[in-house]
Amino acid sequence: VYITKFVPWSWWKKSENKAIRKTMEWVDAILFALIAVYFINTFFFQNYQIPTSSLEKSLLVGDFLAVSKVSYGPRAPITPLSFPLAQHTMPVIGGKSYIDKPQWKYRRLKGLGEVKRNDIVVFNFPAGDTVALNQQGVDFYTLSRYNTNGSAGIRSDQRTYGEVVFRPVDRRENYVKRCIGLPGETIELRDDSVYIDGELIPSPKLSQLTYMIHTDGTVISEQIFQELG
Numbered sequence: 001v002y003i004t005k006f007v008p009w010s011w012w013k014k015s016e017n018k019a020i021r022k023t024m025e026w027v028d029a030i031l032f033a034l035i036a037v038y039f040i041n042t043f044f045f046q047n048y049q050i051p052t053s054s055l056e057k058s059l060l061v062g063d064f065l066a067v068s069k070v071s072y073g074p075r076a077p078i079t080p081l082s083f084p085l086a087q088h089t090m091p092v093i094g095g096k097s098y099i100d101k102p103q104w105k106y107r108r109l110k111g112l113g114e115v116k117r118n119d120i121v122v123f124n125f126p127a128g129d130t131v132a133l134n135q136q137g138v139d140f141y142t143l144s145r146y147n148t149n150g151s152a153g154i155r156s157d158q159r160t161y162g163e164v165v166f167r168p169v170d171r172r173e174n175y176v177k178r179c180i181g182l183p184g185e186t187i188e189l190r191d192d193s194v195y196i197d198g199e200l201i202p203s204p205k206l207s208q209l210t211y212m213i214h215t216d217g218t219v220i221s222e223q224i225f226q227e228l229g
Helices: 009-014 018-043 140-146 150-156 222-228
Strands: 045-049 064-068 120-124 130-132 164-166 174-178 187-190 193-196 199-201
Touching: 009 018, 018 045, 130 140, 140 150
Parallel strands: none
Antiparallel strands: 045 064, 120 174, 130 164, 187 193, 193 199
């Protein structure tokens, strides 16, 4: 609408009011910049920030990445009506940064290559489809597993967990991980080693297999260690 001039957006250039012309010059420039950023982020590249320490020997928490969208093929927007540069929540004011409708079908355009082993990839967290807004650091399914009343207990306790919402694929949290398995392969973790289709995969250089845990003095049960792996 903006680019094709379907709407006569330049009406303000003919205004005799200098204040209107000056204000609309800024509005026009900002609107064009937002549209350009939206288009570039969707189809070419986008900036991301490392949220967790799982890649700390390669990438540190807080590092910024410029991620190519054309390497594996850009994904067409599923929720096209959204606020630029906001994943799912409006900055400052809060609330959803996108409109649920229309929602387009999942479609990915052809890329320049395919995912290879040990590539660092950015993807939408699969378990992030359902989120308790007051506990977004833990996925809804994990919260439900540890709640004595399951998912019903989460939904009924809005004071603790907040509203439970569903997010489309393109509005789920972004995760940054290293790819070790490719389609059709079988991955097995045995004695701190990774096997793919029964073949041992050498650990990356500087890989960390042991961790030191600092607590407040509370005893950590054996069950918790087993759940942590």
